[in-house]
Amino acid sequence: MNVLLVCAAGMSTSLLVNNMKAVAADKDRIEAFPESKLKDLIEEFDVVLVGPQIRYKYPDIESVCKKHNKACGLIDMAAYGQMNGTVVYKQAQELLK
Structure with missing residues (x-):
């Protein structure tokens, strides 16, 4: 599963990415980027999660x-x-199901 977290700048969300990777399968890819990069990156990911x-x-x-x-x-x-x-x-x- 490839998960993209989008937020304003990608900084605080990178902390959440690390916590997600701790429970994710080894093959999973989880990354955070600013929302402005969405259109350039969307094809690489299965799921897009938006920061509050x-x-x-x-x-x-x-x-x-x-x-x-x-x-x-x-x-x-709350989770964020x-x-x-x-x-x-x-x-x-x-979401991927």
Whole structure:
């Protein structure tokens, strides 16, 4: 599973990426990038998760994902605030089903 987390700058979300990698399968790829890179990277990923700090951009991001037949979801604000990699990783798995 290839998971892309998008946020404003990709900095704080990189901490969440590390926590997700701790519970992910070895073959999984999990990365964080600014939302501005989405269109360049979307083909490399199966699931796109949107950070709560840019939830206002979710409709536009979801539209891009639908055009590319990619799963998309908004990261739960509490899970993000706690940097709970387990919860967010499970969310990505559910979206991919």
